Amino acid sequence: MLAGSNARILRYIVVAGIILIFFYHFSGSRYDTLPRPVPAPDHAQAASQPSPPNDEATTAGRPVDSTQKSIPADRDRPNSGFPKSVSASTDAAASTLADIDPGPRANATFVSLARNADVWDIARSIRQVEDRFNRRFNYDWVFLNDKPFDDNFRNITSALVSGTARFGQIPVEHWSVPDWIDEDKATKVREDMKERKIIYGDSMSYRHMCRFESGFFFQHPIMKNYDFYWRVEPSIELFCDIAQDPFRFMKENGKKYSFTISLLEYVDTIPTLWDSAVKFIENYPQHVAADNSMEFLSDDGGQTYNMCHFWSNFEIGSLEWMRSDAYVDFFNSLDQDGGFFYERWGDAPVHSIAAGLLLNKTELHFFDEIAYFHMPFTHCPNDVQSRIDLKCHCNPKDNFDWSRYSCTSRYFEMMGMQKPDGVD
Ligand SMILES: Nc1nc2c(ncn2[C@@H]2O[C@H](COP(=O)(O)OP(=O)(O)O)[C@@H](O)[C@H]2O)c(=O)[nH]1
Numbered sequence: 209m210l211a212g213s214n215a216r217i218l219r220y221i222v223v224a225g226i227i228l229i230f231f232y233h234f235s236g237s238r239y240d241t242l243p244r245p246v247p248a249p250d251h252a253q254a255a256s257q258p259s260p261p262n263d264e265a266t267t268a269g270r271p272v273d274s275t276q277k278s279i280p281a282d283r284d285r286p287n288s289g290f291p292k293s294v295s296a297s298t299d300a301a302a303s304t305l306a307d308i309d310p311g312p313r314a315n316a317t318f319v320s321l322a323r324n325a326d327v328w329d330i331a332r333s334i335r336q337v338e339d340r341f342n343r344r345f346n347y348d349w350v351f352l353n354d355k356p357f358d359d360n361f362r363n364i365t366s367a368l369v370s371g372t373a374r375f376g377q378i379p380v381e382h383w384s385v386p387d388w389i390d391e392d393k394a395t396k397v398r399e400d401m402k403e404r405k406i407i408y409g410d411s412m413s414y415r416h417m418c419r420f421e422s423g424f425f426f427q428h429p430i431m432k433n434y435d436f437y438w439r440v441e442p443s444i445e446l447f448c449d450i451a452q453d454p455f456r457f458m459k460e461n462g463k464k465y466s467f468t469i470s471l472l473e474y475v476d477t478i479p480t481l482w483d484s485a486v487k488f489i490e491n492y493p494q495h496v497a498a499d500n501s502m503e504f505l506s507d508d509g510g511q512t513y514n515m516c517h518f519w520s521n522f523e524i525g526s527l528e529w530m531r532s533d534a535y536v537d538f539f540n541s542l543d544q545d546g547g548f549f550y551e552r553w554g555d556a557p558v559h560s561i562a563a564g565l566l567l568n569k570t571e572l573h574f575f576d577e578i579a580y581f582h583m584p585f586t587h588c589p590n591d592v593q594s595r596i597d598l599k600c601h602c603n604p605k606d607n608f609d610w611s612r613y614s615c616t617s618r619y620f621e622m623m624g625m626q627k628p629d630g631v632d
C-alpha cells in the first residue's frame with residue numbers, strides 16, 4: 209500500500225517536472241522575441257554652441273543644460289555595422305529590429321516647424337517616427353515656432369522624443385515682410401487669390417512659413433549644431449519599420465537631398481518662379497551642377513518649368529548644402545524677386561528647383577523604403593517582401609508614385625532606375 213502510494217507520488221513529480229520544462233521552454237522562446245532595450249544616449253550632451261536665450265532643450269520633460277557639448281557625429285557603438293538585410297521574416301528573433309545594432313550615428317536631427325495649437329497633431333507624428341525608427345537611434349528633435357512655445361507643447365513633445373528635444377523661437381527678421389516688398393501690391397495679390405479660391409492664397413502666415421522653410425530654417429542657431437535634418441510635419445504617418453538609418457545612408461553615400469513623394473505644383477501659385485530661376489542661372493552659372501536634373505524640372509531643356517517637385521513636407525537633407533554659397537545665393541536671388549509675397553511660392557518647388565540645378569543627380573535620393581502619408585498622398589513600397597519584412601501597414605493600392613500627377617516616374621527615367629512591372 210505504502211509502496212503503491214510512493215510510486216504514485218513519484219509519477220506526479222515526474223509529470224509535474226515535464227509540464228514545468230514544457231512551459232519554461234515555450235514561454236522563454238516567446239520572451240526572446242521581445243525587443244531588447246536600446247541603451248539611451250547620454251542626454252547630458254546637448255548643443256555644442258550656446259543657444260540663444262529663448263531656446264531651451266528638454267529630455268523627457270527634464271530641462272537640459274543647452275550650453276553643453278553636442279553628441280559627436282559618428283559616435284561609435286559597440287558591434288557597429290549595418291545588417292546585410294532584415295529579410296529573415298520567418299525567424300521571429302531576427303525580425304525584431306531592436307536586435308539589430310543601429311551602428312554609428314550621423315550628426316543629425318529631426319526638425320518640425322509648429323504652432324502651439326499643432327501640439328496633438330505633431331505628437332501623433334512623433335509617436336510614429338519614434339515607434340518606427342527613432343526609439344532605436346535616439347536622434348534629437350528641434351521644434352521651431354514664430355511665437356514662444358508654451359509649457360504644454362514642450363512637455364507633451366519632449367516626453368515623446370527619445371533624443372533631446374530642443375525648442376527655438378524664430379528671429380523676427382526671418383518671419384516678416386522684407387523692406388523691398390511693396391505691401392500694397394502684396395495685399396492686392398492676396399485679395400485676388402482669395403477670390404480665385406487659390407489654396408492658402410489669402411494667408412500671410414502661410415507665406416511666412418514658405419519663405420522660412422525655403423531660406424531660413426537651416427540658419428537657426430540650434431540647427432547650426434547639425435549636419436543633416438529630417439523634416440516632420442503634423443499628422444503624418446509612417447507605415448513601415450525603418451530598419452536602417454537614413455541619416456547615415458545620406459552621409460555615407462554623399463546624398464544631399466531626398467524625397468518619398470513627388471508631384472506637380474499648382475501653377476497659379478508660382479507663375480514667375482521659373483523666370484527667377486533662369487535669372488539665377490544667368491547670374492550664377494558657377495553654381496549650376498554639371499550633372500544637374502534639368503530633365504526632371506523641364507520638358508524643353510530649361511525654357512519652361514514642368515511643375516515637377518519633391519513634396520517637402522518630408523525631406524531628409526544636408527544642412528551643409530543648405531548653408532552653402534550656392535543655395536544661399538539661390539534663395540537670396542529668388543527672395544529679391546518678391547514671389548513669396550507677390551505670388552505664393554511654396555518651399556517645395558523652391559527646394560526642388562535648387563536640388564535639381566545645384567546638385568548632381570548622384571546627390572539626390574528616393575527613399576522607397578520610407579512609407580509615408582501626408583494628406584492626401586501616400587507612398588507605399590511596391591515590393592511585397594519588403595512590406596512584409598518591414599511590417600508595413602499601408603495598402604499598396606494607395607501608392608501615389610505611378611499616378612499621372614506624380615513625377616516619380618520621370619525621376620526613375622532620369623536616373624535609369626527600373627520601374628515595377630506593369631508601370632510604363
Ligand atoms: N510656427 C508656425 N508654424 C506654422 C505656421 N503655419 C504653418 N506652420 C507649420 O508649417 C508646416 C506646414 O504647414 P501645414 O499647415 O502643414 O501646410 P500644408 O502641409 O502645406 O497644408 C507645418 O509643420 C505647420 O505646423 C505658423 O503660422 N506658425
Ligand SMILES: [Mg+2]
Pocket residue numbers: 441442521582
Ligand atoms: Mg502639412
